[in-house]
Every structure is written in structure tokens, then in C-alpha cells.
Amino acid sequence: MIHEIHGVRVLDARLSLSLMLEDPEIVTPIGIAVDTEDRVYVLESHTHLPPKDYAGPSFDRIKRFADTNGDGQWNEVMVFADSIIEGLNLAISPAGELHVITSREVWVLYDRDADGISEERRLLVSLEKPEQVYAHAAMLSITFDASGQMYLGRGNTGSAHWVLAGSDGSRVSGYGDGGNILRADADGSNLEIFSTGYWNPFDLKFDSYGRLLVADNDPDSRGPNRLVHAVEGSDFGYKSLFGGSGIHPYLAWNGELPETLPYAVPLGEAPSGLMNTNLTTFPSDYRSQFLCSIWEESRIVRIRFAESGLSVTGDTEVVVEGGTDFRPVAFAADSKGNVYFTDWVMRYYPNHGRGRVWKLSAIDSSHSLAPETAYSPAHEHASVTKWKALREGEVDAAVLKGALQSKDAFERHAAILALGKPESQAILLEARYDPHPAVRMGALLALRRFRLDDGMESAKNFLTDADPEIRRAALIWVGEQGFTPLSPHIRDALSGPGFSVELFETYLETVKMLQPDFINAYQAKAKPNAKQLPRALPRGFLSDFISATDIPGEWRSAALTFLENPSEHRDLLVRMLSEEEDFSRMVDLIRIIVPLSDPKVADALAALAFNPEMHSEVRAEALWALARQPYTEWQEAIALLHSSEEAIAIEAARFLRFRANDPAVKQAMVSVLEDGSSCESEGLRQQLMLAMYEDKGKRPAPIDIPAWLALLEGSGDVSRGRRVFFSTVASCAACHAHAGIGGDLGPDLSHVGKSKDRRGLLSSLLLPSQEVSPEWQGWYITMQDGKRYEGRQIDVGDNDIKLYTQQAGFISVDKKDVKDYGLVEASLMPEGLLDRLTDQEIMDLLAFLENNKEE
Known part of the structure; x- marks a missing residue:
């Protein structure tokens, strides 16, 4: 029987869930820890992007809860510590001391008179540089091994130069490297880098065999999120020098480069907390597993491990899941084997005044694990x-x-x-x-x-x-x-x-x-x-490389796709297009030449598109490219509506869609609809119905993702999907890049199929505001004269405000001319984009985004 409370379901009938606290008693809780007397410490966040009118305190605080009468409820509450800024997590050391890690510091908190209030704190580690950094890209996580050594997770600082200092003056630093796991003695001395190559390692815990496991979030375009087994000197492949997409030949994500290690287990979106199940009294089949909170997906999963060489691999199973108002974060266990976890509640990054703390327990302890203590000596393995x-x-x-x-x-x-x-x-x-x-x-x-x-x-x-x-x-x-x-x-x-x-x-x-x-x-x-550092090839390097006769042809052909300014090589590209005989290289050349709006380019593309002897994919690609060219003889495409090659007929229909009112076009489209075409294509029929009658067929509501999945069941075509992605109809490439081509207002989608399944992709297209990562959060600026700007990456200075916009890149406005600014509640990606596309075009687009092979 599935247990449910406040819309949160426990999918394992042997476990029960209890709500221990909720707002206003606890708001935006994040870190949690339990001491040896089973008192529970909860880090309450108030300084994580608070809105301008936020009513809470101007600092974070740690609340301590205790059950002093043994009835299972917390009857004693105290504010153990406050005056904390951008707190991220808590940990109790083997010595029993409470530690708090903030975005910039690690503190140990003392309550020497045992009155329940910390009267003394000592700084162990501090982030000296950069002076400003987003909280989720700086210091993130903390744990200890059984000997008392401290391990810290540091985010990638957005590639800013960083310096961390230990209590003894030891320092580590970097510039353009990835996030790190750092190690120090218990007092913060002897600080060193233990492992590197992370995006943002949000939590880390040791298993019962002394293996350090780390939950790492993924770059914009290189998924999935991952659980990694961190060992001394390990490198997991990410370096911030090469940007946020995670796509670069010097980067890896799953051990693709020989100096890097693979991840252990793929995780869902935004893994936030880890828990060794050997600390619980869960059923015995949970032995030597982990719990992981998946914040974005409103779930808690159990991670089942399997040995893999000198490391582990594994899979996940959902144990607890809720709706959009369930956002689990961090875990801690008491001596009885109960698990407590924090719940941010809302999918809203700034402080919002909501919050919950839950307890997850075994119903019957007769066949349960005997809980270990957090710092028991590691078992042999x-x-x-x-x-x-x-x-x-x-x-x-x-x-x-x-x-x-x-x-x-x-x-x-x-x-x-x-x-x-x-x-x-x-x-x-x-x-x-x-x-x-x-x-x-x-x-x-x-x-x-x-x-x-x-x-x-x-x-x-x-x-x-x-x-x-x-x-x-x-x-x-x-x-x-x-x-x-x-x-x-x-x-x-x-x-x-x-x-x-x-x-x-x-x-x-x-x-x-x-x-x-x-x-x-x-x-x-x-x-x-x-x-931000420019890395560029010497001027003329690629054109000289392509023209060099002593370099094998396969290398010179590969160089074509890397031309940064094809317009400077127009004549060379047009000549090569007319002389090339290999169809795959012709397609590459068309994709390179398409941005060059020029009559010579248009003529070269038309010569391919309307040549019946040419390969059908080349003709379709040329038609797609011709739609962006100043080509006056567009009527030639009408005859192609009757082509027996589906790719050509569909591309001709898309080419003519916005000329459907032309009498000759209308007559040809009606003829194909009424009399049929040579290729008998449902995709072609949909194109014509949309062009002639704006008829997309019956569609479910955007929120009904299962119905959409059923509607779009079937296979799409990757090549056609690429043409949809880069078409002026879909406009995907206006904001998103794929394989180095496109805009950068939104995330790079080159490898999105590795981090999202079809349901996730479709949900992002239909409901773009449901999932917006903080680095893509939209912001607005309203000027005194009423003009409004929208974009991302806002930077509020003393005298000006900078904002990255689609139309003009970074803009800067004088602060005295600004009436208001703030978060855009909806995604910058507008809703209704799929209304422009046929069902087949959506299926093709999904096939393209799901495809992980290099084209």
C-alpha cells in the first residue's frame, strides 16, 4: 500500500513518512544535521537571492529541534546560531562539533555552556577570491571521514579566479579549472585539492567502505547529472575555461578522455543530498545503498550499487515522490535509524517563506538494518x-x-x-x-x-x-x-x-x-x-589549411565546418560546392554556406535543389538553405511538391508555406491534398494543411504530457529534424546553439538528448517555465520612460545595470534611469512555439534532439 501525506507519496510500502515541521516554523530549509543526542539542526536560508520585499531576516540561521519527552515530536526549538550569509549545508564532525559551510566560508560552532545557543565560532576555511560569485557555484558541501579529515565541495565559480585559504595559511587556487573536492585537517589546516573536474558538487558522503561519493550537477549541454566515486587525484573532466556548455575537445563527462574517470551512476536533474542507508533501520535490502534527493524532479531515489573494477556502478529507483510543491534537499539520520530531510517546497530559487522538514522511517524493524554510526571504522573491501x-x-x-x-x-x-x-x-x-x-x-x-x-x-x-x-x-x-x-x-x-x-x-x-x-x-x-578570454585561430589559418596540397583531403574537408567567417571565403565555398562529388561533404558545405545571403550562393544552391540527378538529401538540404537566400525564381519549387522523394516534397512545402496565398502555390497544394502525391507522405499532408488552413489537427492541452507522448508516438527523421531546428519557422537556433551553430540566450542543446528523455524534452518545449536553471533565469529592467528589457545574466553595479539580451548582447543602462528590475516569472522561452509546427515536424525535431551521434 502506497503511503501518501500532503501529496507526497512513499512508493515503498515498508516505509512511512511523517511531517515534522512546516512554515512558518521553518522556511526555506537547506542543510540538516543530527548530533549524538538526536537533536536536529536545520539551516534556514534567508539570504539566497531574497526578493526586494522579502519579510524575513537579513541573515541565515540554524534552528535546533529536540524531542525531550519521547513522544516522537519536537517540543523544544532554539535558534542555535544566526548571522550566517548564504549558508549551504551542515555537518557534525567525528568530534561532535557542528560545522556550517556557506558560499564563502567554513565555520565550526561551539556551545561551550550547553545552553542550546552557540556563543563562539571559529573560521576554518575561507574563499578569498572572487569577491562576488553565485552561491551555487562556490563553496557547496562538507563531510568528514572516520579519521576526522574534512572534505569540501567547491563549485566552478563561473570560471572566475578563486583562492581558498586554510586556517594555517595554506592556500589553493585556480582559474578556469573545474569544481573541486578539497581536503583539510579537522582544524582547517593543510588544505589541498583532492579531486577535480566537477560542475557543482552539491553533496558528498562516505560509504561504509571508506569510498567518497559525490553528487554533481551537470553543465548546460553535457548531461546527465552524476554520482561519482572520488579518489585521490581524480579528474572528472570539466573545466570552466571552456564555457558552460560542457562541450569542448578538452572536456569529458563520463571518462571520454584517458586522463578522466567515468561517473558511477547517472542521476536525475539537480541532485542535492546524499545519505548512506547503512545509517538507517530501513529494510535489509537497502544495505550499502544511498539515498539521493532529486530536487528538480521532486523525488528521492535509492541508489543500488554494483561493483565495477575498483569502483562502483549502479541504478536508481524512486522511493518518495511528490508534486511541484515537493523539493527535497539534504538528509541526516538519528541514532534510531530515522532519516530527516529538508524540503524547499517551491521550484523558486529566491527565498520565498515556505518550507518543510520530513521524517522517513521503517514501519517494521524486525527485518531491518542495524544502524551504523556516521563515523564507524570503514569495513574491509x-x-x-x-x-x-x-x-x-x-x-x-x-x-x-x-x-x-x-x-x-x-x-x-x-x-x-x-x-x-x-x-x-x-x-x-x-x-x-x-x-x-x-x-x-x-x-x-x-x-x-x-x-x-x-x-x-x-x-x-x-x-x-x-x-x-x-x-x-x-x-x-x-x-x-x-x-x-x-x-x-x-x-x-x-x-x-x-x-x-x-x-x-x-x-x-x-x-x-x-x-x-x-x-x-x-x-x-x-x-x-x-x-571570457578570447581563443582564436590565426587569421587565415583555416583557409590556408584547406588550400594546402600536402594535407590529406579528409583533414581539409573536416576544416570546412570550422570556418568562423564563411563570408570571407564565399567564392572558395561556392566553387567547392559546385565541384564536390561526395554527398556528405556537399551537405556539410551547404550548412556552412547557408548564412551567406548572396545571389551567387542562391544560384549555387538552386543548381543543387532543382537538379533531378542529385542525391535527395542534398536537394532537400539545398531547398532548406534556399529559403534564407534572395532567390527570385522561387516558383521552381512548386513542382517539387509532387516529388516522389519525401524529404524533397516536405522541404518544398515548408519552403512555400508563407506563399500559400499565391494562386499557383495554392492550386498545387490543393492538388496534392485532393489527388495525393507521389510519396504519399503524412508529413507532407500536415505541412499543406498547416500552410493552407492553419490546421494542426486536434492536440492535447500543453500540460497533458502523456497525451502528447501518445500523439507523437513513432519515429522521426534526424536530418529533417535538424532542418526544423535551424529553420526560420521553428526559430530554435535564434536562442540555442547545436554543434557550435546558433544563439546563446538559452542553453546549448548539442547533447541535450543525454540529459533529457523524450518526456523531458517535450515538457521543456510545451511548458518552458516549469524548469529554468538559475543560470538561465530571466530578468527584466523597466526604465523610467516605460521601455522594458528582458534577458539573463544581470549585473547590478553601483551606477549601472548590465543585462544580456537576445537582440543586442550585453546592454548597460544608467541606474538612475531605471524604474524597476527583477526576476521574470516565466521562462524567456515563450510558450506556444510548437503551434508553428506540424506533428511530424515535432517528431522530427525530437528525433534530432535525442540523437547523440556526431553528424
């Missing part, structure tokens, strides 16, 4: 033992080389760390020339990590390795280290066997990274955010 033996044991060449050839990335990583030990240096130098590419790759990564020499000679040799993945890793090494003396040699990486687009993209990015302007600007931290 074979994979943990093997990791330590590889990392810390005696050096053995055969063992290390064998580990480098393992299919398990964690075993390879342990071997690479072992190669960095002084006693391994001879093995490392020998491994550079090993016949097995995996061993050579391990040597490259160890040399790159530990910098046993200046690295340039080794990197140069690896640029000519027979293995293309080693050559690619060498390019990244050269680029990240700024090895400018190797600039004349990096093209050698394209000379060996193994063509791939990824290798070519990496080569181009390495050329950019070696430009003196970029290196000087990066070293000087010339921009507040590293992602």
Missing part, C-alpha cells in the same frame, strides 16, 4: 584494498604495466599515481616506448601529471605516436601547458594513421591555446572569468 596496494604498495613493473592495460579506469588511475613515486621513475621512462599503447598512454599521463622534467621533449615525441588517442592526449598536454616552442610540430599529430573529427577538433583548439595573446591574457588573468 577487496576493491579498496587493491586500490591502496597499487597506489601505495611496493613498485613492481609487471604489475603496474598490467594495471595500465586494464579496462578499469580506476585501476589505470591508481597505476598512473604509482608511476609518479620516485622509486617508479625508471619504470616510467621505460614505459614511454612500450609496444602496448595503453602503457605508453599511462606514461604520457604520468609525465603530464607529475612534471618530472619540462615535459616538452616527451610531449613532442608523443605527437608522432602511432596511436591517434595518444597523439590527441599529447595535443591536450601541449595546449594546457602552453608549450609554444612545439607550435611547429603539432600538425604532426595529423600525420599518423587514424582520422577522426575529435582529433582534428583537438588540434584546432591546441593551435588556439598556443597563441601568445591567449597565453599572456590567461597568465595575467585579464578577464574576471577565464571563459
Whole structure:
């Protein structure tokens, strides 16, 4: 039987849910912790983007709740601490001391007279730079291991230069790197980076075997959100230097690059809190699992683990779910094995005055887990033992080389760390020339990590390795280290066997990274955010590359898609389009040439579109491109409505949609509708009905997602979907980019199919305001004269306000001329966009967005 309370359902009938507190007794709760006497501490947020008229206090506070009479209810409440700014989470250390992490600091709070109020606090770690940063991209999470060492999660700071200081003056810093997991002693001393490559690691907890698991949110276009197993020196692939999309040849998200590790478990949108179920009295089948709150999806899931090499993998199952007014955040367990968790309630990031705290418990404890204490000594585990033996044991060449050839990335990583030990240096130098590419790759990564020499000679040799993945890793090494003396040699990486687009993209990015302007600007931290630093190819680089006769044709063809200013190469592109014979390269050329509104371009496209001997996909692509050109002979497209090739007929109908009132067009469209077409296409019929009669057919209400899924059941066409995405009808590309083409007012959608399923994609299209991540939150500025601007990335200064808009990019207005500004309640993406499209066009668009293959 499913248990439900206040619209929140427990899907496991063996568990029960109790509401412990709700507003106004608790508002916008975020962090939670339980001490050894089962007193519950809740961090109440009041400083997270409070609206202008917010009635709450001007600081966050920690409330302490206790059940002193044993009736299961909290009858004692005290404000344990206040004067906290942008608090994020709480943790009790093994010594029993309460810690609070804010966006900028870590404090330990003392109640030495045991009166329930903290009268003393000590600063352990502080974020010295940047001076301003969004709270969810700075300091985020805190936990301790059984020995008392402290682990902290730091967000990517939007690529701003950051400096963290420990209590002993130890400092770590970065500029353009990813988020980190940091480690320090219990008193905040000996601060160091433990793991890197995160977006925003919102929570982290140890399992019962001493493995550190981290819930990481995903970049704009590189999903999914993920649970990762963080080990010493691990890199999970993200670097903020390359922007917020997460898409760049130097980046990885699931171990795609050899120096990075894969995630353990994919998670839903906005994972916020973690809990080791061994601390509970849940049923015994919950043993050695985790709970995870999925804030955006209004769910709590159990994570079931399976061993995978020296790490874990797993899957998730929903345990608790609610409606839009259920937003679970953080967990804590008491000594009886009950789980308490906070609930932000509303899908609204600024403080809003709502909140709840819940208790999740086992109904029958007769077949339950015996709860462990939070800092029990770690249990023995074979994979943990093997990791330590590889990392810390005696050096053995055969063992290390064998580990480098393992299919398990964690075993390879342990071997690479072992190669960095002084006693391994001879093995490392020998491994550079090993016949097995995996061993050579391990040597490259160890040399790159530990910098046993200046690295340039080794990197140069690896640029000519027979293995293309080693050559690619060498390019990244050269680029990240700024090895400018190797600039004349990096093209050698394209000379060996193994063509791939990824290798070519990496080569181009390495050329950019070696430009003196970029290196000087990066070293000087010339921009507040590293992602703002321009990285550009030398002028004429690509045109010279394309024209070079000593470079194989496949590499030169690949270069075409990277031309940044095709208008400067119009004549070359038109000539190549007329001479090219490979149909896939012709399609690439059409996609490159389409922004060039020019009569010569239009004539070249028309020659393809109306050539009956040409491949149908080329003709359809040319028709799509021709719609953007100054082409006066558009009547030629009328005859194509009768084409036997569906792609051509549909594209002709879309081409003519806004000319449906022309008598010749109307007659042809009516003829196809009444007499049928050669291709008998339902997609074509829908196009004509929409053009002639604005008839889209019967459709469900936007909120009825199941009915929409049923309506759109069936397959779409990826190529047609791409043409829909970039069409002037759908206008998707006005705000969103895909594969480097399009606008940037909204998130890059190149890999959206990896983070959203069909339901999620359709929901975003139909109900764009239901899910808006904070970095895409809309803002408005209303001027004294009544003019209104809308955009994102607002920056309110002392004298002016800056806002990023679709029409003009960043605008700046004088603050004295501003009447009002604030959050836009709805998404910047307007509703009703699908009203412009036929059902088949929507199916094709979904197929395109779901497709994860490189085109």
C-alpha cells in the first residue's frame, strides 16, 4: 500500500513518512544535521537571492529541534546560531562539533555552556577570491571521514579566479579549472585539492567502505547529472575555461578522455543530498545503498550499487515522490535509524517563506538494518584494498604495466599515481616506448601529471605516436601547458594513421591555446572569468589549411565546418560546392554556406535543389538553405511538391508555406491534398494543411504530457529534424546553439538528448517555465520612460545595470534611469512555439534532439 501525506507519496510500502515541521516554523530549509543526542539542526536560508520585499531576516540561521519527552515530536526549538550569509549545508564532525559551510566560508560552532545557543565560532576555511560569485557555484558541501579529515565541495565559480585559504595559511587556487573536492585537517589546516573536474558538487558522503561519493550537477549541454566515486587525484573532466556548455575537445563527462574517470551512476536533474542507508533501520535490502534527493524532479531515489573494477556502478529507483510543491534537499539520520530531510517546497530559487522538514522511517524493524554510526571504522573491501596496494604498495613493473592495460579506469588511475613515486621513475621512462599503447598512454599521463622534467621533449615525441588517442592526449598536454616552442610540430599529430573529427577538433583548439595573446591574457588573468578570454585561430589559418596540397583531403574537408567567417571565403565555398562529388561533404558545405545571403550562393544552391540527378538529401538540404537566400525564381519549387522523394516534397512545402496565398502555390497544394502525391507522405499532408488552413489537427492541452507522448508516438527523421531546428519557422537556433551553430540566450542543446528523455524534452518545449536553471533565469529592467528589457545574466553595479539580451548582447543602462528590475516569472522561452509546427515536424525535431551521434 502506497503511503501518501500532503501529496507526497512513499512508493515503498515498508516505509512511512511523517511531517515534522512546516512554515512558518521553518522556511526555506537547506542543510540538516543530527548530533549524538538526536537533536536536529536545520539551516534556514534567508539570504539566497531574497526578493526586494522579502519579510524575513537579513541573515541565515540554524534552528535546533529536540524531542525531550519521547513522544516522537519536537517540543523544544532554539535558534542555535544566526548571522550566517548564504549558508549551504551542515555537518557534525567525528568530534561532535557542528560545522556550517556557506558560499564563502567554513565555520565550526561551539556551545561551550550547553545552553542550546552557540556563543563562539571559529573560521576554518575561507574563499578569498572572487569577491562576488553565485552561491551555487562556490563553496557547496562538507563531510568528514572516520579519521576526522574534512572534505569540501567547491563549485566552478563561473570560471572566475578563486583562492581558498586554510586556517594555517595554506592556500589553493585556480582559474578556469573545474569544481573541486578539497581536503583539510579537522582544524582547517593543510588544505589541498583532492579531486577535480566537477560542475557543482552539491553533496558528498562516505560509504561504509571508506569510498567518497559525490553528487554533481551537470553543465548546460553535457548531461546527465552524476554520482561519482572520488579518489585521490581524480579528474572528472570539466573545466570552466571552456564555457558552460560542457562541450569542448578538452572536456569529458563520463571518462571520454584517458586522463578522466567515468561517473558511477547517472542521476536525475539537480541532485542535492546524499545519505548512506547503512545509517538507517530501513529494510535489509537497502544495505550499502544511498539515498539521493532529486530536487528538480521532486523525488528521492535509492541508489543500488554494483561493483565495477575498483569502483562502483549502479541504478536508481524512486522511493518518495511528490508534486511541484515537493523539493527535497539534504538528509541526516538519528541514532534510531530515522532519516530527516529538508524540503524547499517551491521550484523558486529566491527565498520565498515556505518550507518543510520530513521524517522517513521503517514501519517494521524486525527485518531491518542495524544502524551504523556516521563515523564507524570503514569495513574491509577487496576493491579498496587493491586500490591502496597499487597506489601505495611496493613498485613492481609487471604489475603496474598490467594495471595500465586494464579496462578499469580506476585501476589505470591508481597505476598512473604509482608511476609518479620516485622509486617508479625508471619504470616510467621505460614505459614511454612500450609496444602496448595503453602503457605508453599511462606514461604520457604520468609525465603530464607529475612534471618530472619540462615535459616538452616527451610531449613532442608523443605527437608522432602511432596511436591517434595518444597523439590527441599529447595535443591536450601541449595546449594546457602552453608549450609554444612545439607550435611547429603539432600538425604532426595529423600525420599518423587514424582520422577522426575529435582529433582534428583537438588540434584546432591546441593551435588556439598556443597563441601568445591567449597565453599572456590567461597568465595575467585579464578577464574576471577565464571563459571570457578570447581563443582564436590565426587569421587565415583555416583557409590556408584547406588550400594546402600536402594535407590529406579528409583533414581539409573536416576544416570546412570550422570556418568562423564563411563570408570571407564565399567564392572558395561556392566553387567547392559546385565541384564536390561526395554527398556528405556537399551537405556539410551547404550548412556552412547557408548564412551567406548572396545571389551567387542562391544560384549555387538552386543548381543543387532543382537538379533531378542529385542525391535527395542534398536537394532537400539545398531547398532548406534556399529559403534564407534572395532567390527570385522561387516558383521552381512548386513542382517539387509532387516529388516522389519525401524529404524533397516536405522541404518544398515548408519552403512555400508563407506563399500559400499565391494562386499557383495554392492550386498545387490543393492538388496534392485532393489527388495525393507521389510519396504519399503524412508529413507532407500536415505541412499543406498547416500552410493552407492553419490546421494542426486536434492536440492535447500543453500540460497533458502523456497525451502528447501518445500523439507523437513513432519515429522521426534526424536530418529533417535538424532542418526544423535551424529553420526560420521553428526559430530554435535564434536562442540555442547545436554543434557550435546558433544563439546563446538559452542553453546549448548539442547533447541535450543525454540529459533529457523524450518526456523531458517535450515538457521543456510545451511548458518552458516549469524548469529554468538559475543560470538561465530571466530578468527584466523597466526604465523610467516605460521601455522594458528582458534577458539573463544581470549585473547590478553601483551606477549601472548590465543585462544580456537576445537582440543586442550585453546592454548597460544608467541606474538612475531605471524604474524597476527583477526576476521574470516565466521562462524567456515563450510558450506556444510548437503551434508553428506540424506533428511530424515535432517528431522530427525530437528525433534530432535525442540523437547523440556526431553528424
